[in-house]
Amino acid sequence: MSAPATGPLLLLDGASLWFRAFYAIPEKITAADGQPVNAVRGFTDMVAALVKQHSPSRLVVCLDLDWRPTFRVDLIPSYKAQRVADTEPAGAIGPVAEEVPDTLTPQVDMIMEVLAAAGIATAGAAGLEADDVIGTLATVERETDVIVVSGDRDLLQLVRDTPAPRVQVFYVGRGLAKAELWGPAEVSAKYGVPEANAGIAYADMATLRGDASDGLPGVAGIGDKSAAQLITKFGSIEALRAAAADPDSDLAKGVRAKLVAAEDYLKAATTVVRVVRDATVEFSRGDELAREPADPEALLALGVAYNAESPVKRLIAALAKR
Template identity: 55%
Template sequence: MPGLMLLDTPSLYFRAFYGIPESMTAPDGMPVNAVRGLIDMIATLVRGHSPDEIVACMDADWRPAFRVAAIPSYKAHRVATGHQEEVPDTLVPQVPVIEQVLDAVGIARVGVPGYEADDVIGTYTARAAGEVEIVTGDRDLFQLVNDDQPCRVLYTIKGIRNLQVIDEAEVSAKYGIPGRAYADFATLRGDPSDGLPGVPGVGDKTAAALVTRFGSLDAMLKAIDEGVTDGFPAGSRLKLGKARDYLAVAPAVVKVAHDAPLPEVSIARPSAPRDPERLVALADRYGLDNPLNRLLATLAP
């Protein structure tokens, strides 16, 4: 399925960090498990899917102000100090190395001030003229699945070599909802991992039943206003009614942006390194010869 491949880069390097021992080090002893793991992930993805275009999407802001203003608890439990995300000490110095490697290889690395990687992915998806594959371990991006485009998620829950392909049918099978209704479903049930409370008393089954019955959150709220009772249990109506304040702001937090101001950069898959000398220096400095050689071999025409 050649087309555009969008990498949820933070999701991938966190997975690499936790999946590969920290005993994988540079010549000076610095752990490079996340760096090496991400390089090998990209090589595997390119070899298996042959995208025409590829973007490493980044978190320029992991906790955007517009989401915190709507729901102050958004990711609050992950804050270390100030606005800094709690990240393992041995991962922190690897992120700049990842960025330098991507730049030297020539893989577009895109982050937008004030937005998360998810929003970069959402905007590229909205602008894409053809097929899109999103590589992530984050269920939030299931909301972008669209068979008409087509856009599908390559879900890393079982590993990069055993990707779970998420299309509309798979969303329906997993959650019992229409294939494009994941954002409204997630808004109703909440997500403790992101600090989203959801509607009190509404779990997965109730959220799925409501989304299936009405099709959207807006339609549910309209039904409450119009006094609809058919297929709308009184308990659910009461719970949603009490949560109107939350439901007025939550969609802006849950739904990924489709209008982030993307920079003008080439997203074509490189066939040769953009900066060979810099790449050699990075390979020597961090002991990355083998993974980089594997990646370059997959990129070569």
């Protein structure tokens, strides 16, 4: 019997990866019935490549059970508002639909089938985003190093060297071939925040500068550089807000005025930007990654059905060689 793998816990941002796979591979790649399978093929290849590169002992594909959580929208109504599907009926009750390409939606179910047959765990938390699932699993991990895989820079807030185990982010925003592994040192060097608390400092910097892609306006007149300088000097959003409210604090008059004007935003956005770290996470199965698929015959059959034989074989090979 081969020895168990001793590699890291790999946490994949599911939607981030299959959206990238969908847009990276032409839709003309279809199954025998004409159904596009570009995302299935691309996502399966990504997982195979990640397993081969990082040799994880455990792996979880993290899911958005609510991509636009109510508590975040209640605090900042513009949160991800630009991504809401145009077809969402007025007055709809419950989570609104995210704008997703029609040909991607059915492929997500196919991807779930592939993951189940491969024996790869998925996990979600009711009412929360994949970011919150990742944030919780990375925070509570006490056994092995963690590598988060995502094209979302928001997850840089999770990086840490201490306390052990280490948490790094494998950022795939420019594609897997150009992916970069980020820890506190890399986040500090790139964004000018203190290395000692680079993760949370990054989140606070992002809160100040805002993020148009997430519908977060930021503080008017404060960009990346000035946001990093303020967080470096004062340590946190909370300390910065306190300084803005204190007329005797060492804060420039112009900056104080901007912060005071944005006080309501800052109070709300801090909670919106920071990921949840204590979610109740439910798993499809245990997160241990075996060296062979849970159901090899089913996995190979799915590869044939979804015109993904080569990616499936690469995944099987990657599992076996860890």
